[in-house]
Each structure stands twice: as C-alpha cells, then as structure tokens.
Amino acid sequence: xxxxxxxxxxxxxxxxxxxxxxxxxxxxxxxxxxxxxxxxxxxxxxxxxxxxxxxxxxxxxxxxxxxxxxxxxxxxxxxxxxxxxxxxxxxxxxxxxxxxxxxxxxxxxxxxxxxxxxxxxxxxxxxxxxxxxxxxxxxxxxxxxxxxxxxxxxxxxxxxxxxxxxxxxxxxxxxxxxxxxxxxxxxxxxxxxxxxxxxxxxxxxxxxxxxxxxxxxxxxxxxxxxxxxxxxxxxxxxxxxxxxxxxxxxxxxxxxxxxxxxxxxxxxxxxxxxxxxxxxxxxxxxxxx
Numbered sequence: 189x190x191x192x193x194x195x196x197x198x199x200x201x202x203x204x205x206x207x208x209x210x211x212x213x214x215x216x217x218x219x220x221x222x223x224x225x226x227x228x229x230x231x232x233x234x235x236x237x238x239x240x241x242x243x244x245x246x247x248x249x250x251x252x253x254x255x256x257x258x259x260x261x262x263x264x265x266x267x268x269x270x271x272x273x274x275x276x277x278x279x280x281x282x283x284x285x286x287x288x289x290x291x292x293x294x295x296x297x298x299x300x301x302x303x304x305x306x307x308x309x310x311x312x313x314x315x316x317x318x319x320x321x322x323x324x325x326x327x328x329x330x331x332x333x334x335x336x337x338x339x340x341x342x343x344x345x346x347x348x349x350x351x352x353x354x355x356x357x358x359x360x361x362x363x364x365x366x367x368x369x370x371x372x373x374x375x376x377x378x379x380x381x382x383x384x385x386x387x388x389x390x391x392x393x394x395x396x397x398x399x400x401x402x403x404x405x406x407x408x409x410x411x412x413x414x415x416x417x418x419x420x421x422x423x424x425x426x427x428x429x430x431x432x433x434x435x436x437x438x439x440x441x442x443x444x445x446x447x448x449x450x451x452x453x454x455x456x457x458x459x460x461x462x463x464x465x466x467x468x469x470x471x472x473x474x475x476x477x
C-alpha cells in the first residue's frame with residue numbers, strides 16, 4: 189500500500205501560544221498572503237473555532253485575492269493547543285456568565301455555571317496576546333482587522349462589537365447565539381448605538397441559515413435529546429428571528445460615513461451548512477476592494 193502523508197495548506201503555519209491570561213495554550217493557524225504587503229500592512233482576519241473554519245477561509249481568501257475579487261489578508265484561526273479538551277474550553281471561552289438555574293433549562297449536565305462565562309477574558313487574550321504574536325510575524329494594518337465567529341462564536345463577535353468596538357474594523361457574526369442567557373448580550377446594544385451615533389464606524393455582517401428554526405431530526409445514535417426536546421430548544425432559540433431583528437435594528441442606527449451593516453438569511457441552509465456560505469459572503473464583505 190502506498191504510504192500516506194498528512195495534507196497541508198500551502199503558505200500556512202501553526203504555532204502554540206502560552207496564554208498567561210487564560211492560563212493555558214492556544215494554537216494559531218495562520219495563512220500567509222501571496223505577494224508583497226501593502227504600504228499600510230496586510231488586513232487580518234481572526235477566526236474563532238479555528239480548527240473548524242481555518243481551511244475554508246484561508247483557501248477562499250487566497251483564491252479571491254488571486255482573482256482580484258478581494259484584497260489579500262493574513263488569515264488566523266484561533267484554536268486550542270489541546271484539541272481533546274476543546275469542547276469544554278469552548279463553552280468557557282465563548283460565553284458570558286449565566287446562572288445555574290438558567291443553564292439547567294438547556295438540559296445539558298455538562299454545562300455548568302463554573303464552566304461558562306469566560307468570554308471577556310478570551311477576547312482580552314486575543315487582544316493582548318494573539319494579536320501581538322501575529323503582528324510580530326507579519327506587517328499588519330491595525331485599522332483593517334476582522335473578527336469572524338459562528339454560533340457561540342457569533343455571540344462572541346457581538347460581545348466584541350458592543351464592548352470593544354474599536355478593536356476591529358469588521359465584525360462577522362454567523363448564526364449568533366443571541367438566545368444565550370436569556371438574550372443578555374443585547375443589554376449592551378443601546379450603549380453601542382450611542383457610540384455609533386457619536387462617531388464610531390464599525391462594519392457589521394450578521395447572517396443566519398433560513399432553516400435554523402426548523403427542528404432537526406434527533407440523532408438516535410447519540411441519544412442526547414428526544415425529538416420533543418430538540419423541537420422545544422429550536423423554538424426557544426429563535427435563531428432566524430433574533431438575527432434578522434438584530435440586523436434590522438443595527439441598520440436603523442444613524443451612524444457616520446463608514447458605518448455599514450449587512451444582514452442576510454441563507455434561505456436553504458441550516459445551522460451547520462450555513463458556515464461555508466457565511467465565510468464566503470463574510471470575506472467578500474470584509475475584504476472587498
């Protein structure tokens with residue numbers, strides 16, 4: 189039998205970063221653009237859930253830049269140095285605090301009050317540790333940075349948008365979990381609107397799959413939930429309605445020149461199938477010429 193070898197993405201690298209803020213390691217997956225950097229440096233796209241989203245985004249950004257459709261960019265997938273513990277770390281890093289009585293309504297014994305609520309620390313680690321590590325390797329245009337996240341990652345993008353508006357130029361929230369902690373993420377929306385009216389000008393993209401309020405068939409092999417429980421959780425989450433309403437409200441803010449909001453419902457996509465579409469349209473939104 190012919191010897192097999194791992195598949196790799198050209199012009200890419202990975203390295204582990206010890207985070208003092210988080211007290212554990214992060215793994216950064218980085219795709220380098222082709223050609224010379226612009227005078228101001230490269231735009232950069234930071235992807236939450238890096239193991240899931242890096243390959244799609246890296247190849248797409250490179251192909252679109254080569255065709256002249258968009259600008260080139262450094263693409264950074266933020267993942268975990270210990271992938272085996274990624275699920276637990278994700279619940280901690282991509283959520284805001286929530287009381288146990290609220291979490292009990294999720295019906296998941298593995299999601300506890302002590303295991304959630306680390307999002308602000310995670311965003312701080314990206315700002316204080318990840319970004320400097322990337323900037324030490326590439327000439328980066330700090331005025332042209334993008335943050336992408338899906339599901340709980342989309343929730344994280346909204347937290348950054350509302351509380352760290354100046355940290356990125358473009359915010360890409362795919363199927364954001366607005367439902368988390370009884371939609372407490374929206375408590376910061378009025379203060380964000382006031383900053384925009386006062387002159388802040390982020391670019392915001394919110395999308396969702398049109399089938400995300402259609403209950404999926406229960407996976408009997410996993411047996412985590414009954415079909416009735418899945419139906420109830422899907423109705424309560426209101427993924428499509430919440431995302432659509434948020435996009436409408438953000439577009440209605442009377443912001444300055446440069447403030448831009450695009451929201452989109454991918455009619456035939458579900459919560460997972462929407463991810464490639466979200467990355468594709470999001471990268472065009474972030475990097476168009």
